[in-house]
Amino acid sequence: MKEKKARPTKRKPLNEAFDRLLERWGPQHWWPGETDIEIIAGAILTQNTAWANVEKAIRRLKEEKALSLEALHRTPLETLAQWIRPAGYHNVKARRLRAFTTLVTQAYEGRLDKLLAEETDELRRVLLRVNGIGPETADSILLYVARRPVFVVDAYTRRVLLRHRWIRESDSYDEVAALFRAQLSNETALFNEYHALIVALGKQHCRPTPQCGECPLRELLPPGGAA
DNA sequence: CACCAGGCAAGTA
DNA sequence: TACTTGCATGGT
Numbered sequence: 001m002k003e004k005k006a007r008p009t010k011r012k013p014l015n016e017a018f019d020r021l022l023e024r025w026g027p028q029h030w031w032p033g034e035t036d037i038e039i040i041a042g043a044i045l046t047q048n049t050a051w052a053n054v055e056k057a058i059r060r061l062k063e064e065k066a067l068s069l070e071a072l073h074r075t076p077l078e079t080l081a082q083w084i085r086p087a088g089y090h091n092v093k094a095r096r097l098r099a100f101t102t103l104v105t106q107a108y109e110g111r112l113d114k115l116l117a118e119e120t121d122e123l124r125r126v127l128l129r130v131n132g133i134g135p136e137t138a139d140s141i142l143l144y145v146a147r148r149p150v151f152v153v154d155a156y157t158r159r160v161l162l163r164h165r166w167i168r169e170s171d172s173y174d175e176v177a178a179l180f181r182a183q184l185s186n187e188t189a190l191f192n193e194y195h196a197l198i199v200a201l202g203k204q205h206c207r208p209t210p211q212c213g214e215c216p217l218r219e220l221l222p223p224g225g226a227a
Numbered sequence: 228c229a230c231c232a233g234g235c236a237a238g239t240a
Numbered sequence: 241t242a243c244t245t246g247c248a249t250g251g252t
Binding site for chain 2: 241243244245249250252
């Protein structure tokens with residue numbers, strides 16, 4: 001007969017981590033944006049960019065009444081680029097916004113709801129085909145706009161997990177996401193809240209120069225501590 | 228002043 | 241497949 005392990009269930013530190021993060025910061029009610037198109041634009045604009053700068057660009061788009069799929073699609077690229085300048089990479093990001101509106105316009109009759117009605121895996125593939133939408137941006141749209149249970153892996157996620165030695169540098173995007181899928185129940189609301197809390201933690205404590213003293217996860221560090 | 232921020236695509240080997 | 245580089249602004 002096979003020997004039974006002393007612990008009845010496999011350890012799931014990411015569950016414990018979630019409880020602590022929620023206790024420390026409370027529900028984050030993400031994404032920080034009102035409409036679907038605002039969330040999508042924000043997801044593209046925040047690529048490798050501080051959110052404070054994205055807010056300036058979003059505010060300008062609102063002032064220009066350009067935060068709609070139609071307006072984003074018809075505004076000349078040069079004009080759009082100037083409006084979103086504070087978010088950085090403005091020429092690239094203007095093209096990326098346009099690439100998205102072109103997808104919806106050409107393949108979905110200009111209707112976001114038709115795009116969002118696609119089945120999850122198909123929707124992800126469609127989004128990834130858009131130039132300027134990679135795994136994180138696609139998953140952000142899937143989770144925060146289409147409300148599908150997918151986990152968003154961003155730079156903060158990697159840094160937090162790396163500090164706790166739950167992943168390695170070389171782990172792929174999907175390997176990191178798979179860690180969460182394996183340990184958490186498959187619920188949109190949970191994935192939503194978890195990612196938002198990781199960003200809160202990341203901004204507060206998990207900087208390049210760490211402030212681990214007040215980190216609610218610090219006792220979850222394995223023997224040897226953070227790198 | 229240097230470094231950093233909620234990526235991604237295109238080019239090279 | 242695995243690296244490298246360009247893209248750009250504003251905050252610390």
